[in-house]
Amino acid sequence: MLVDSLVIGLLVAKLRGGSFESLLQVSVKGIWWVILSFVMQYTSIFFFPTWLPVIIPLSYACLLWFGWLNRTQPAFLLVFAGLLLNVLVMVCNHGRMPVDVAVASQMAPQDLPALLAGESGKHVAMSAHTHLNLLGDIFYLHAPYPHHTVLSLGDLLLSIGVFLFLQAVMGTRRTAVAGGVVHG
Amino acid sequence: MADVHCAKVHRLYLKVYTYCCYAVFALLFFLNREMISTHEWVVIVTMAGITALFELRSIVLPSGEELTMVTPLLFATGVCYGNFAVFCTCALMMLILVSYRPKNVWIVLFNCTMYSLAANCALQVYQWTGGMIGGRLMLANALPYLSFALVYFAANVVLVSTYLAIRNQAGLLETMRSLIDKQSVLIYFIMMGFGLMITILLQAEGLTGVVIFSLVLVALGASFRRYYEMYDHFRSLSVKDELTGLYNHRYFQETLQKMVMEQERVSLLLLDLDHFKVYNDTFGHPQGDELLREISKLLRSSIPASAVACRYGGEEFAVILPAMTAQEAFVIADQVRSCIASHMFNGMEAMPRGCITVSAGLSTYPEMAENKEQLILLADQALYQVKYSTRNRVQLYVPVMD
Helix, strand or coil: CHHHHHHHHHHHHHHCCCCHHHHHCCCCCCCHHHHHHHHHHHHHHHCCHHHHHHHHHHHHHHHHHHHHHCCCCCCHHHHHHHHHHHHHHHHHCCCCEEECHHHHHHHCHHHHHHHHCCCECCEEECCCCCCCHHHCECEEECCCCCCCEEECHHHHHHHHHHHHHHHHHHCCCCCCCCCCCCCC | CHHHHHHHHHHHHHHHHHHHHHHHHHHHHHHCCCCCCHHHHHHHHHHHHHHHHHHHCCEECCCCCEECCHHHHHHHHHHHHCHHHHHHHHHHHHHHHHHHCHHHHHHHHHHHHHHHHHHHHHHHHHHHCCCCCCCCCCHHHHHHHHHHHHHHHHHHHHHHHHHHHHHHCCCHHHHHHHHCCHHHHHHHHHHHHHHHHHHHHHHHHCHHHHHHHHHHHHHHHHHHHHHHHHHHHHHHHHHECCCCCCECHHHHHHHHHHHHHCCCCEEEEEEEECCHHHHHHHHCHHHHHHHHHHHHHHHHHCCCCCCEEEEEECCEEEEEEECCCHHHHHHHHHHHHHHHHCCCCCCHHHCCCCCCCEEEEEEEECCCCCCHHHHHHHHHHHHHHHHCCCCCCEEECCCCCC
């Protein structure tokens, strides 16, 4: 979804007259924390799944630190809040994100047995035993949206934050026009 | 002293009233609380997001009215998911709006509370009149839908006008009457039509339909806003002088003509900047323009709100003073004159008297003139009496025979 919001954000900003040049001029601090976080997550999911409960919070801690370092950037507090909500629900569920079973069965029925058996990457099937289910993966995006995906509230905030960040830093072509008629 | 005390008491009343509203909101939230399923939560979050978006990017009409889709969205949420879903939607909307604009926290808090309380009253009446929560939308249910719309409107008007009446120290009925005008009632019921449409979409297509419909409306609103801004800009250009921001000569003539035609009492003040040619020759035209701008600013700030300040042409200004006798107008004219004479302008030391001054001529209708042309002519004659004598003075027109 991060990729989606990046692509949509870039497209919309460009349509509104924004420029890629101004995007390149933005100095984001500590981008290495993001790369480190992704490397940690994917290594853990594919090679050391037993370490997941430790690695996932750690990788999210890196992302949170990145969000906090850049909190003065436009809309980054939204990104930070989104990450925080995701960390919260994952920490409460031993490093895994609860996913709505009804949604998962619609989206990828072939992966359902693995999910129910608890072997689906960083996801776990949502049930009465999982915690903070309202913050889990429950928002199902489908047609006419170009592809199927499921989001948590944290993902949603993060995506909106990324979208707004791109709109703010890429600027617009619009120029202000004079306001209304004032008596006097 | 008594005024200060009175204002304090009113502020206290206002606080008590708003806190009572918050308390009722909190109590109803608590009493209506129930377990919500993940599906309901998805609906609540989505609805709160869309309502917040409409609050931030409402559709502006050329008349200045703002269309927001909050009421139709709350109607659809309430009719499909009940009271608690409406409370949650309003609370979340509040959270989103406050985090987006922390400075408006009290306005947002009050508005969202009003929305949810009005929707709560309306939903109660909706159910009393036979409306079902979660039931399919049917023509047979027209009475409950209509009662929702009427009660929501009434509750909203009562709650908001009570607030305004306390704040403005005005009568409650008067305030209510000022809120209920034909156009806003019409717009409200059109918006409730949207509410029915969103309900049908929500029931038939689920949230996807509502999201797409709302995004299309937001996009339309955004492009319309651009056109309305342009319209506003061109309207402003057609009546205003671009350099000074005052009304232009055409607007001056039209307004004065209208007042004289309607036989309203009106005084006319013509002002001419003294020795402006010297200033322009010494400092150049750009600084001359700057001086005209500054004078216009002073002029605007030293006349009553009902007065209309215009740029007559060059360094001449005209002020239309509606419903004013010559004596009242004279007092204002002299205030304007002394305000300009005592102001520190750039380059004033180079002027013949070491300061920037204006000469002013005054005439009044219907005592002195019979028509617009004569009114202007007499003010002009009075102005030239000053110009050819001492300058920096206000002259009321006096016939030469006297």
